[in-house]
Amino acid sequence: MLNPKTEEPAFGTLCGAVACGFPSPAQDYVAEELDLNQLLLKNKTSTFFAWAKGMSMKNAGIDEGDLLIIDKALRPQNNSIAICIIDGEFTCKRISLSEDGRLFLAPENADFKRIEVKEGHNFTVWGVVTSWVKFAGRK
């Protein structure tokens, strides 16, 4: 056994007890497993997550408690589902451009009304929803 007093003070028993093996980087052991990030995150630096709250996007398949995956780097297109900021509040809606060039935030639920974005509104698109995760059996 080693004399603890001659051992490096901060180093614990396990390594001090026996002559150590070679330090080897743990990368060697990382198994190549399927990574959901690979599938769901195109741009890691610009992807953010959020929890969905409310039912106005029900018909699009987004329910309360779903995990929204949002890419800030993407530019919204007509019909994109986007996270928008309207007058300082987050909301998730479908971007909808009418033929006469008007901009609407459209819900996907007959109980809700679409919002027209007009000049007086303080409006920005925060990010585009690229996918969402639903948890089975969770409310």
Added chain:
Amino acid sequence: MVALVDCNSFYASCERVFKPSLIGRPVIVLSNNDGCVIARSQEAKDLGVEMGEPYYKRIDFYKQNGIEACSSNYELYADMSDRVMRTLATFTTNIEIYSIDEAFLELDGITDLNHFARQMREVVTRNTGIPVGVGVGPTKVLAKAANRLSKKYGGVCALDTPEKIAETLLVFPVGNVWGIGHQLGKKLNKHNIFTAAELCRMPESWVRKTMSVVGLRVVRELKGISCLSIEEVKLRKQGICTSRQFGRPVRAFEEMREAVTSYTTRLCDKLRQEGAICSKITVSIHTNHHSNSPQYNASRTITLPLAGNSPLELVKPAIRALMAIYKEGYLYNKAAIYATGITSENELQGNLFDAAENREKRKDVTKALDRLNLRHGKGTVFLASEGKKGWSMKRAMLSPCYTTKWDDLIRVKIG
């Protein structure tokens, strides 16, 4: 050419990304324990809030003026900083992360620097929501000067011709030059030197005598002669690691904890030797893949609330990581601790002065612990690993960790 990219009111901007009601409003961010103001949005600066002023002294003033105060959320800032830096890294092969919100980039072979800088600025802001300013110049000191001016020019300023440089230095206050500062600036004023151009006209021998060799380097950089190369200052490794195979297979959590504690302590030694601090640690544990016993490998990364290099700061998160991945019933033969998000110890101090003060205290404690361990042998002092409550900070106005905790994600109203 060198670009300096600097995030505008970084901490306040991070808060705004996830709390849009703060956009356009004055925001201040407070130091640990909500002590004093360490970051201000432009609106707060305009209202006369000073850097470093104690929060409690003017609470009424903040309220009357609608100033939103946030406790510092380093976990959020570290993640957002990482996103900004990784975005910037796509524009160059050589980037030096100078602080949590600033980076130097080497830009070679780019013809339209102004356009390039604009693009860079746009992409960073679009990716992360963080507004940045870009200054470009032939040297770091000139890039820094350009960055200072960038606000006037829509966030981008490229000093890419001798004419532009000369014109700029003619009116650039000498005290604002990077590396000169307020004190030395005053001293130079006494010698009738008020602008950077006036300083450049002084003979180098005089500069060396008055401002030392460091000052001389600054002056040469002002003249467009690069003295501070990006490599030179970019001394930081990507990561530092401590990993060993155990002398014998280990099964019990207690023993694993001991190993992780001592490895982390060791890792801290390495960090301190390099004058470095880290913002993330990763713990991984492994069974022996040559043996026939059941196999299990796992790792977990934890973002530290505050970058550090003391066992007092790192051991607890490391144990937390271990607890998250440890599974009973396996024979482990190896553990590894990695530190990433490495920056220089010095970089932190400018931003978080009172955090730095705490760090000094921690340094003393760390030394004392080392001595105890030396005198009484291994593991005499067993740090923070008991999971006791410890030294929890007062952060009454802490925003959620929007990007690093599942429970803290933004909740988007749909309806």
